[in-house]
Amino acid sequence: MNIVLFGPPGAGKGTQAHLLERNYGLKHLSTGEMLRAEVRNGTPLGQKVEALLKNGDLVPDGIIIDIIRGCMTGQDCEGCPEEDSCQNGFILDGFPRTVPQAEALEKMLAEHGEKVDHVIVLVVDEDILIERIHKRMEETGVARSDDNEETLRHRLSVYHKQTEPILPYFEQKGLLRKIDGMLPIEEVTARIAAILEEGLAQPLEKAQ
Numbered sequence: 001m002n003i004v005l006f007g008p009p010g011a012g013k014g015t016q017a018h019l020l021e022r023n024y025g026l027k028h029l030s031t032g033e034m035l036r037a038e039v040r041n042g043t044p045l046g047q048k049v050e051a052l053l054k055n056g057d058l059v060p061d062g063i064i065i066d067i068i069r070g071c072m073t074g075q076d077c078e079g080c081p082e083e084d085s086c087q088n089g090f091i092l093d094g095f096p097r098t099v100p101q102a103e104a105l106e107k108m109l110a111e112h113g114e115k116v117d118h119v120i121v122l123v124v125d126e127d128i129l130i131e132r133i134h135k136r137m138e139e140t141g142v143a144r145s146d147d148n149e150e151t152l153r154h155r156l157s158v159y160h161k162q163t164e165p166i167l168p169y170f171e172q173k174g175l176l177r178k179i180d181g182m183l184p185i186e187e188v189t190a191r192i193a194a195i196l197e198e199g200l201a202q203p204l205e206k207a208q
């Protein structure tokens with residue numbers, strides 16, 4: 001089962017993806033995490049994308065598609081070192097972010113006889129996202145180079161312009177489901193579980 005978790009920055013995709021990984025044995029693939037690891041490790045790719053991440057701009061499609069292709073073909077890549085870790089499927093968090101990325105994803109999956117099974121959108125009001133980032137900065141100090149209000153506002157405008165246009169693409173295919181991402185974390189998790197369990201998916205403990 002392959003899931004795309006969709007939503008604006010700060011919607012809680014990472015938190016939910018982590019829980020899905022634990023509950024369903026799916027591999028959590030976060031392109032943002034992979035890119036931050038490249039920057040931390042000072043790799044040539046990291047040096048190339050560092051300013052884009054800091055400013056909240058998107059990395060070129062070709063770069064990000066190559067990273068995801070590497071994961072799907074089982075090549076070693078940052079954040080995905082285990083050969084068979086995608087065996088049960090994956091949760092994409094932060095990819096696709098443009099229509100060309102969405103098309104490339106479907107093509108890559110089709111080459112392996114696979115498809116996207118669910119696209120789950122976490123819907124959160126913009127003022128709540130701004131509040132959340134202030135709270136996170138107060139609680140933890142600035143943890144990420146793009147964790148400040150100005151960059152968040154820019155990332156939100158990038159999301160509206162470049163990422164939201166993917167939604168009709170997946171909607172046409174009947175894959176899209178929306179969830180209120182302002183509900184408590186456990187409630188969001190329960191609603192995602194209900195969507196997955198409508199299909200063939202079974203949580204690990206129930207599947208045995």
Ligand code: AMP
Nearest residue numbers: 031032053056057058059064094095097
């Ligand atoms: P995230 O952790 O998903 O919010 O991603 C952090 C940053 O990484 C984004 O603001 C972009 O600069 C970059 N990034 C992550 N995923 C993608 C993607 N699919 N396409 C382009 N840039 C991306």
